[in-house]
Amino acid sequence: MSAFRVVPLSTVHADDLAAVDWSRPVSFNAQEVPRPPAGYRVAWLITPPGRTSGGHQNAFRFMSFLEQAGNPTTVFLYSPAKYPVVSVDGVKRMMAETSAYPDIRGEFRIYDPAVGLPGDFDAVIACDWETTYAAHRHGGTAKRFYFTQDFEPAFFASGSDYAAAENSYRLGFHGFSAGRWLAGKLTADYGMSVDPYDYAVDRSRYSYVNTAPRNEVLFYARPPTPRRATEFGLLALRELHRRRPDVTINLVGWDMSGFDVPFPYVNHSAVDIAELNAIYNRCAAGLILSLTNMSLLPIEVMGAGVVPVVNDAPNTRGVLDSPHVEFTPMAPSALADRLLAVLDRPDQASHAAMIARAVADTDWTDPGAQFVGSFDRAMQSAL
Numbered sequence: 001m002s003a004f005r006v007v008p009l010s011t012v013h014a015d016d017l018a019a020v021d022w023s024r025p026v027s028f029n030a031q032e033v034p035r036p037p038a039g040y041r042v043a044w045l046i047t048p049p050g051r052t053s054g055g056h057q058n059a060f061r062f063m064s065f066l067e068q069a070g071n072p073t074t075v076f077l078y079s080p081a082k083y084p085v086v087s088v089d090g091v092k093r094m095m096a097e098t099s100a101y102p103d104i105r106g107e108f109r110i111y112d113p114a115v116g117l118p119g120d121f122d123a124v125i126a127c128d129w130e131t132t133y134a135a136h137r138h139g140g141t142a143k144r145f146y147f148t149q150d151f152e153p154a155f156f157a158s159g160s161d162y163a164a165a166e167n168s169y170r171l172g173f174h175g176f177s178a179g180r181w182l183a184g185k186l187t188a189d190y191g192m193s194v195d196p197y198d199y200a201v202d203r204s205r206y207s208y209v210n211t212a213p214r215n216e217v218l219f220y221a222r223p224p225t226p227r228r229a230t231e232f233g234l235l236a237l238r239e240l241h242r243r244r245p246d247v248t249i250n251l252v253g254w255d256m257s258g259f260d261v262p263f264p265y266v267n268h269s270a271v272d273i274a275e276l277n278a279i280y281n282r283c284a285a286g287l288i289l290s291l292t293n294m295s296l297l298p299i300e301v302m303g304a305g306v307v308p309v310v311n312d313a314p315n316t317r318g319v320l321d322s323p324h325v326e327f328t329p330m331a332p333s334a335l336a337d338r339l340l341a342v343l344d345r346p347d348q349a350s351h352a353a354m355i356a357r358a359v360a361d362t363d364w365t366d367p368g369a370q371f372v373g374s375f376d377r378a379m380q381s382a383l
Helices: 014-019 054-068 088-097 129-137 160-170 180-190 230-243 273-280 297-302 332-343 348-358 365-379
Strands: 042-046 073-077 107-110 123-126 143-148 174-178 194-197 216-220 248-252 285-288 307-311 326-328
Touching (some): 042 054, 042 129, 054 073, 054 365, 123 129, 129 143, 129 160, 143 365, 174 180, 174 365, 180 194, 194 365, 230 248, 230 285, 230 332, 248 273, 273 297, 285 297, 285 332, 297 307, 297 348, 307 332, 307 348, 326 332
Parallel strands (some): 143 174, 174 194, 216 285, 285 307, 307 326
16 A cells, blocks of 8 residues: 655645644734834735736736835745746846836845745735745744735635635734725634725726727636636627627637637737737727626726626625626626627717726826825834
8 A cells, every 4th residue: 555645735835834823823013113214124925927917917016106105125936836936037027028017126036935034124015825924934023914916715625725825814914905895804704904905097008099889898718717707708708699799709818719719709818918908999898707806807998998797796896886887697698688788888989988087087006105005004003
């Protein structure tokens, strides 16, 4: 009989996870830290960013806000077995070639669990559940924060990864959360102290330029990301095509050429963010499904005059409860009905212009200032 061998989790360094006992609370944020003349020294821990990863792009956006506010930044790239081996030069080169990432002036390092976080920091901010354990292990006096963008346990079936992800909310960190739904859930279910920040539109990228009637729709399809319900959306679009084969269907977010898509479509793959506004401006409606926290896409497509058709759920309404979003029951025929209703509006063009105006005053500088203010208060308060 062969011996049973325990295989460590591939999502997190085993030494980090094993070293943390969340059942013995640690008070990381009880002290008040006055702002130093040179700003707070901040270490960010994040898994390796990808060219098309919206979550990473958003995290680096907020790193940039904090850096621009005068806080020196060090980025630690956390690369356990699940992720490819990364190099600092490779990551920085990818970010420089991709218009979605800001320029971060601070130092980048590869995280080594045998070394930890060398250096003196006033704050350590974990950006993914995997990185919270490394942040917890850090032996310094830095305050500990958690930049949460989604309810990450829901990325897994019930099992070891789910338990490890869920326990990340029990580590005693203060959270900065994308939207009020996630912040409320983390406080209600796990007792976390959390400051939410709002969603916004990058007005330098998304604008309403096509004022003519539109006979196209888009769908954010991302098969490797189950929470985006790609298979469900394809069923709704199959029904749409059955009823109205004249409507052009645009798929964005992933290269769908290797998948069995049951209708004709335009395969935009994972295009650079600079190309999205032109695609959005061809479409009357956008099908965007989010089974955990709300995607950033609904408010972004609104900037181009696109009506978002979104699954109706507390996690979507709790982030963007707008009269301009078509919250729809999660049934393929109901989603197809709503897409067709948007296409067939007699006032489609004027309605698109109104939707674009509704988000025209939003900008990421507002959530950025909101976040920087929350960070400063958290540093200077006993939490």
